Amino acid sequence: DGGITQSPKYLFRKEGQNVTLSCEQNLNHDAMYWYRQDPGQGLRLIYYSQIVNDFQKGDIAEGYSVSREKKESFPLTVTSAQKNPTAFYLCASSLDRGQGVETQYFGPGTRLLVL
Amino acid sequence: QQQVKQSPQSLIVQKGGISIINCAYENTAFDYFPWYQQFPGKGPALLIAIRPDVSEKKEGRFTISFNKSAKQFSLHIMDSQPGDSATYFCAASGNTPLVFGKGTRLSVIA
Numbered sequence: 610d611g612g613i614t615q616s617p618k619y620l621f622r623k624e625g626q627n628v629t630l631s632c633e634q635n636l637n638h639d640a641m642y643w644y645r646q647d648p649g650q651g652l653r654l655i656y657y658s659q660i661v662n663d664f665q666k667g668d669i670a671e672g673y674s675v676s677r678e679k680k681e682s683f684p685l686t687v688t689s690a691q692k693n694p695t696a697f698y699l700c701a702s703s704l705d706r707g708q709g710v711e712t713q714y715f716g717p718g719t720r721l722l723v724l
Numbered sequence: 725q726q727q728v729k730q731s732p733q734s735l736i737v738q739k740g741g742i743s744i745i746n747c748a749y750e751n752t753a754f755d756y757f758p759w760y761q762q763f764p765g766k767g768p769a770l771l772i773a774i775r776p777d778v779s780e781k782k783e784g785r786f787t788i789s790f791n792k793s794a795k796q797f798s799l800h801i802m803d804s805q806p807g808d809s810a811t812y813f814c815a816a817s818g819n820t821p822l823v824f825g826k827g828t829r830l831s832v833i834a
Contacts, residue, residue: 613767640821641820644824649733649826650825651730651813651824652824654821667821699767713770715767715768717766717767718766718767720764
């Protein structure tokens with residue numbers, strides 16, 4: 610089965626703790642993205658990567674970090690600097706590198722909750 | 725310049741009726757306009773998309789209407805069914821990651 614997997618489905622964070630959300634795709638897509646979804650806010654772009662070992666900040670990158678060491682994987686770390694991390698986090702990927710049509714496919718999401 | 729404005733925030737439609745969701749954009753460099761459907765607790769799924777070289781695209785009960793001069797596009801769901809109850813997002817892209825509207829929560833009641 611081709612697709613995007615995110616784990617875990619639910620994640621709990623304690624004060625001052627860094628947590629890492631996993632995103633893996635086997636679609637052979639070049640580009641990968643992380644979005645944050647809050648009620649009534651739509652999807653806001655955190656980081657994106659168009660190629661291995663390169664990534665760019667999105668609209669709300671503060672308090673987050675990413676890496677892209679492999680084409681298939683794009684983990685997101687929510688650092689202790691992110692003061693309001695409770696949200697639904699969505700990973701997506703696309704075949705194009707932003708040179709034209711971008712059909713983005715989404716994973717099932719990870720819900721992050723603060724204890 | 726990067727905003728996509730979506731309305732209404734919520735919509736209640738009778739079963740069998742037509743659901744209409746509207747979006748407007750400012751950036752004339754946008755050249756790809758998809759609509760996503762999201763059920764609670766799930767990731768968004770691509771529903772239908774259009775490029776500005778056509779004014780309308782239809783797939784089954786779902787139609788996108790596109791007005792390039794007004795910089796507006798809309799989703800029409802014909803014969804709306806309770807199973808269509810979900811949140812719908814419009815988006816736009818032009819050599820950049822997708823920019824999303826804030827979503828419309830559609831409820832189709834019997």
